[in-house]
Amino acid sequence: MKYNNKRLVRFSKFIHYTIATVLCGFLIALTSVLMDDANQWKDYPYRESYENTELLNKQEGLKDSVESIINNLEKEEERLNLRLSAVETDHANAKESFDTWLAARGTIGSSAQDKAVLERASELDQYFVKERQINASIDSVGRLIHVKEAKQQEIQDVINLEDVRTGKEYHKAIRSYELGVFLIRFSIIFPILLLGIFFAVKFRKHKYWPIFLGFILFSIYAFFVGLVPYLPSYGGYIRYSVGIILCLVFGVYAINRIRAFIERKRNEMQVSQKERATNVQTDIAEKALEDHICPSCGKDFVIRSWRKLSGKDAKVQTIIKNTKYCRFCGLVLFQDCESCGTENFSHLPFCSNCGDEVKVGEKLESNKSMK
Numbered sequence: 001m002k003y004n005n006k007r008l009v010r011f012s013k014f015i016h017y018t019i020a021t022v023l024c025g026f027l028i029a030l031t032s033v034l035m036d037d038a039n040q041w042k043d044y045p046y047r048e049s050y051e052n053t054e055l056l057n058k059q060e061g062l063k064d065s066v067e068s069i070i071n072n073l074e075k076e077e078e079r080l081n082l083r084l085s086a087v088e089t090d091h092a093n094a095k096e097s098f099d100t101w102l103a104a105r106g107t108i109g110s111s112a113q114d115k116a117v118l119e120r121a122s123e124l125d126q127y128f129v130k131e132r133q134i135n136a137s138i139d140s141v142g143r144l145i146h147v148k149e150a151k152q153q154e155i156q157d158v159i160n161l162e163d164v165r166t167g168k169e170y171h172k173a174i175r176s177y178e179l180g181v182f183l184i185r186f187s188i189i190f191p192i193l194l195l196g197i198f199f200a201v202k203f204r205k206h207k208y209w210p211i212f213l214g215f216i217l218f219s220i221y222a223f224f225v226g227l228v229p230y231l232p233s234y235g236g237y238i239r240y241s242v243g244i245i246l247c248l249v250f251g252v253y254a255i256n257r258i259r260a261f262i263e264r265k266r267n268e269m270q271v272s273q274k275e276r277a278t279n280v281q282t283d284i285a286e287k288a289l290e291d292h293i294c295p296s297c298g299k300d301f302v303i304r305s306w307r308k309l310s311g312k313d314a315k316v317q318t319i320i321k322n323t324k325y326c327r328f329c330g331l332v333l334f335q336d337c338e339s340c341g342t343e344n345f346s347h348l349p350f351c352s353n354c355g356d357e358v359k360v361g362e363k364l365e366s367n368k369s370m371k
Ligand SMILES: [Zn+2]
Pocket: 294, 295, 296, 297, 298, 299, 326, 327, 328, 329, 330, 331
């Protein structure tokens, strides 16, 4: 980058991350709409379609007819009960009148009326007979009602059994519906995750990296967070398994990258310091100078020494000095300008005093070989 000032770098970083974040946000919003709509792509199962309608209709018909029979029987029972109570009332009235009549007869004492007594007594007996008959009828109606009620229960049991069977089938259908919808969602999100991983591995140096970064962030979010509300009961297994596999893959990848980097650095150290010096890039040199580290081996090149000042309240003064060469890898760090003699950092291209080109390491190399 030609205009490599810090503000520009910071600004372009900010723009890059903004692009990535905003893109990621829109992608997430779009996918969540898509995810919500996914359950309309399959027909939701209806309970009615799993019922054995023929059987149910037949049983319901039977149940209705038995019910109407029971209703009629109950009406009959009620009617008989009314009749019974009417007969009982008549009986009680007749008995009362008979008792009165008998008492009156006792006082008057006419023996010619014995025949009349017997007649009236047998009239009372008629009431007993009537009552017994009605009671017998009530009993038989009651038994019939019992039988019909048992029949009704039988029919209800068949209906209940059918209901349980329908419930099981329906439940199964719902589960398979949910699985289907989940698989649709999964088959959208999982390839997105794979694509994100592919971008992360392949396009880190790409000109449009912020756009890829936005997609990568989105893919991770979509799989590990966005899919969660739609997961079936066993969805956790899928999520965590994929997470573990990704950790392993990335772990191995990262470890290998770090090892390769260390190996490369070690090989670099084998190369002569002059060759290394010419290979230092300006942006790395700038950063190294700012952090006072060697641009090749990354170790601190500053030497500190301490001096105790004399006087009343004696303080310790720290003296900081740059080294001309790295103490750890031997790389040239500072050299004097060939034109004006000012000391410059060897890895920045121009002299800070006269603007002449700094030819890295050359003068020092020659100085060294002359000694
Ligand atoms: Zn070094």
